[in-house]
Amino acid sequence: MAATIRVTLPDGKVLEPERGVNLGVLARTIAISLGKKAIAAVVDGTVMDLHRSLDADAKVRFVTEADPEAQDVVRHSCAHLLAQAVKRLYPEAKFGVGPVIENGFYYDMELPRQLEPEDLEKIEAEMKAAAAADFPLSRSVLSREAALAWANERHDPYKRELIEGLAADASISFYTQGEFTDLCTGPHVPSTGRIKHFKLLSIAGAYWRGDEKRPMLQRIYGTAFVDAKSLEEHLKAREEAVRRDHRKVGKELGLFMFHPLAPASPFFMPKGAWLYNALIAYVRSLYVEFGYQEVITPQIFATELFKISGHYDNYKENMYFTEAEDREFGVKPMNCPAHALMFAGKGRSYRELPLRFADFGRLHRFERSGVVAGLTRVRTFAQDDGHIFMAPESIGAEIENCFALQRRIYKDLGLPDPTVLVGTRPAKSVGSDELWKKAESTLFEQLDRLGQKYTLNPGDGAFYGPKIDFQVRDAIGRAWQLSTFQLDFNLGERFDLHFNAQDGTVKRPVVVHRAMLGSLERFIGVYLEHTAGSLPLWLSPVQVKVVPVAEEVLPYARDVGARLQAAGLRVEVDDRTDKMGAKIRDASLEKVPYILVLGARERDTGAVAVRARGAGDQGAQPFEAFLARLLGEVAAKS
């Protein structure tokens, strides 16, 4: 065995250090400054700590603060720093897991008492002290027995359970910083002093191992960044998220309200109802072009229907039931069984297929009290729902058609390109293995055919078939699920649907369930957060606010308002006796796209002085020019 190994650096340079060389030492060999800056190393594609040694030829790239891998390493080490601080303050603490998550990290723990927000400050101070001590992190590997002994010595049942879950022959790694040791696969920063920019954010309950039957631990959320600026920006974005909260925006703009007598059920007030109906009208306008036929179906069905569809077995605890004349009825939680009945309502020919039913019907789902939130999770809602009944050979074309419609809608609404997630068969499902296999493979085939990139979400399908979910990120980077396409080979079986094929045989249709906006309620919530309430002109409940400079010009203001209204625009004339400045302020806070300030000058020249949202005073222009501009913007959905 050679005494040296070959280490290839990113620039292609090859070093030949001794076998077993320490990565930190290697970094310092390359350059003193690199030794100081390095946080970790990527060895043959795997991120490792600097105190690991190299025993074989490898490609090595050192990670510094400038590299994308650094953030996760720092965050994970910060979770350890948190645990160290907590252990110092509460020696009885038992620890669960402390992973890195999208915007930071958390650590689950069992503590002698419930933490309060002020405790976070104390813990953070202790973390700063441990970071200032700049403890080096050292890694050690123990056998399973030794690891279990460690957990037992700490009387920590959670760590014990984690170790028990590892393979019998696994080599189990531990990291030690100062007096604190934790079970962990790493990697970590070389020393605690490298964790500089962090903040603890919140305390919450979380079930051990995510299982609601197991104990609830206290979870501390925090975040950490490699530089101060990123931390500051992240904290600002959190504040921005609060400012854009759709519940707040909806209240401020007078769009909707809630009432304790109808929990989790929004009341859309006139402006909100206008927006709601405008979205439906917009989707409806595309249905002609995309070949859908809108239907209207009952609200309440005899329970047998949901037994046939499988919803009764899978979701009855989330349904509303009622009884009349000794018969049990259920309020529909989705439209598909109704559409299945409509499909079966007459003999069907291949000539009618694909048959695309659209339905904006109201749905009710009893959501558990702890899961409801604003408009994003409600108990009564409507979807821009649709079910496509088709021959199996049409699946490709229909999925393509769905993608085309989805792209069109996102473009018109100014939504970014979504992330596509594919969910496969869940634990709780109906239908045979063959049907599922067929449905899943068909879906993957079609996605590949369309060249659509996606992320696999195993087990996340609907109970009747695999699904494609579309996630969009809003203006400040949060992910929301809106559209969904679901492929269903089961509905046809359960409702014994069939059609006469061209070759004279009787065939079973396949069904695609799809919604583009998803729930109208959730869509409005997400869209308000995305736009911060500044809706595009074509979707603004009030497009123009007319502000007379003084009462004297009120007649002209009314005349301008009436003429805009006659042209199809939505206008309000502010005829209150307040000062002009106050009216401009109020209209601005209402996020009205255009404010027209009208005084004697405008009246005498037949002009309007325009103030555009976000752009301030645009000066005077002829009425006709302004009208043409607005109509153009509405038509272009800009």
Added chain:
RNA sequence: GCUGCUGUGGCUCAGAGGUAGAGCACGUCCUUGGUAAGGACGAGGCCGCGGGUUCAAUUCCCGCCAGCAGCUCCA
């Protein structure tokens, strides 16, 4: 559903064991003002609901309802 927190006029929020306040909004009047808050006066509250402790509870305790954060769930 679980853990924790919160609930005071339409809204945002102070407050304290001795029966309640501010700003905004609202009403009336004055002001007729040129691009983000003119002024005066006024009306408006079962201090979420139900129990308990207390001479006295909106305030402390318990339960319920609703909301918020997170977990679990989401056809």
